[in-house]
Structure formats: C-alpha cells, structure tokens
Amino acid sequence: MAHYGHAKSSPAHGGAHHAHPTNTGIDNRKLGFWLFISSESIFFACLLVGYLVYRGGYDPGIGPRDLFNIELTTVSTFVLLMSSLAMVLGVNAAQRNQARQAMGWVLLTALMGLTFLSFQAYEFTHFYHAGLSLSSSLFGTAFYTLTGFHGAHVAVGVIWLLTLLFYGRRGGLGADKADDVEVAGLYWHFVDIVWIVLFTVVYLVEFVQ
Structure with missing residues (x-):
C-alpha cells in the first residue's frame, strides 16, 4: 500500500498546506466532487x-x-464566461498565497454570477408577461425547468463564493485555503460549461434552423 505523507510547507506559500489524497493520488474532496459533478x-x-x-x-x-x-x-453568457476567468485568477492567486488578490477575484466572480442571475430574472419576467409560464405549455414546463435548474446552481455557487469571502474576511484567501477555493472553482466552471451547452442548444439552434 502506498504511503502518503503530509504535504511539505513552502515559504513561498506562507505555511503548511495539508492534502488528504486517496489511493488514486487525488485529494479526497476533489475526487468526491468530481463524482458529484458526474x-x-x-x-x-x-x-x-x-x-x-x-x-x-x-x-x-x-x-x-x-x-x-x-x-x-449573448451578453449574459459573456458575463458568465468572464466570471470563469475571474475564478481561474482567484484560484491562482490563492495558490500563490496572494490572499487579498484572491479575495478580489472571488468577489468579482460572485458579482458576475449575480449579474447573470439578474439577466435571467429579467428574461423570465418578460416571458411570463408574454404568456409563457411553467404550466402554459409543454415548452414552458421544459424551458423553465431546464434553465431554472441551472439558475439555481448558479445561485448556490454565488452563496458558496460569498461564504468563502466571509471566512476569509480577516486573513484573506491564502495558500491555506487554496484547496477550498479550487473546489469552489471546479463547481463554478461546471455551471459555466453547462450554460454553454444550454445556450447553444436552447437558444442558438432555434435561430440557425
């Protein structure tokens, strides 16, 4: 059986950072989260x-x-895609122990997520007033269920990011919290990728047929 030791601390990363790998060599939280994403x-x-x-x-x-x-x-999709870039920069800053910079990038990601949700709320309101509701037709039921479920995932992601900011409000999000930021980033990239698929299939396909 392979023996796993504690990860060594590095002065460049400002303190000890303990991983909890499985027999696959992957941190157990990341492995569990990949299974959740699947x-x-x-x-x-x-x-x-x-x-x-x-x-x-x-x-x-x-x-x-x-x-x-x-x-x-398209504008709301662009905002969500840019939020993924901000999340990447946040994870990178945390891994480099740039705690305050990581806080800023994570905050920007959360704000972009809220902007996307605002676009979606506006869209749903407009559709409802135009006569499309959850129970008005099979299309309405399928559309609101699919996009609403994704919107709920974005909302959970925003709450998650705000929670990270709350717990990092004193010392920032440094190397000691890099794994937490990275796992949150995995979730955020997942909801972004899902939206790219939905945007393509639900919206774009309708206008190219």
Whole structure:
C-alpha cells in the first residue's frame, strides 16, 4: 500500500498546506466532487433531452422565436464566461498565497454570477408577461425547468463564493485555503460549461434552423 505523507510547507506559500489524497493520488474532496459533478451532468443531460422532446409544444405566438432575445442572452453568457476567468485568477492567486488578490477575484466572480442571475430574472419576467409560464405549455414546463435548474446552481455557487469571502474576511484567501477555493472553482466552471451547452442548444439552434 502506498504511503502518503503530509504535504511539505513552502515559504513561498506562507505555511503548511495539508492534502488528504486517496489511493488514486487525488485529494479526497476533489475526487468526491468530481463524482458529484458526474452525477449532476447526467441529470442535466436528462433535462436537456426532455427539453428537446417538448420544445415544439407551444401555442402560436409564444414559442422560442417569438420570445428569445438572442442579443441579451449573448451578453449574459459573456458575463458568465468572464466570471470563469475571474475564478481561474482567484484560484491562482490563492495558490500563490496572494490572499487579498484572491479575495478580489472571488468577489468579482460572485458579482458576475449575480449579474447573470439578474439577466435571467429579467428574461423570465418578460416571458411570463408574454404568456409563457411553467404550466402554459409543454415548452414552458421544459424551458423553465431546464434553465431554472441551472439558475439555481448558479445561485448556490454565488452563496458558496460569498461564504468563502466571509471566512476569509480577516486573513484573506491564502495558500491555506487554496484547496477550498479550487473546489469552489471546479463547481463554478461546471455551471459555466453547462450554460454553454444550454445556450447553444436552447437558444442558438432555434435561430440557425
């Protein structure tokens, strides 16, 4: 059986940083989180298949082409993609023990996530007033379930990031918290990748057919 010792501290990283590897050599939290992401990916795939099956079930005048504002959704998508870049910079800063810089990048990521949710709230409100509700049609049910479930994941991610900021409010997010920031980053990149798929399939495909 392989023997795993504690990770050595490095002066450049400002203190001890203990990993908890499994027999695979991967930190147990990261391995567990990858398994969680795999299960969530399957769930999103099922919701997406449901949307593709029912996306044609709507009344005239309140379908995708009638409601979708591709320019607005493109802007919100760009904001979410840029938040992933901010998260990468936050993880990098934490690993380099640049605690305050990491706090700033994580805060920016959370703010971009809130901006994306604001766009989505505006979109849902507009669609509702146009006659599309969760129960108005099969398309409405599939659309709101799929995109709303993703929005809920973004909201959880924002809360997670704000929690990191709360616990790092005194000493910042340095090397001792780098693993926590990295795991949060894995989740954030996951919801971003899922949105790229949803944006392509739900929004773009409607305008290229």
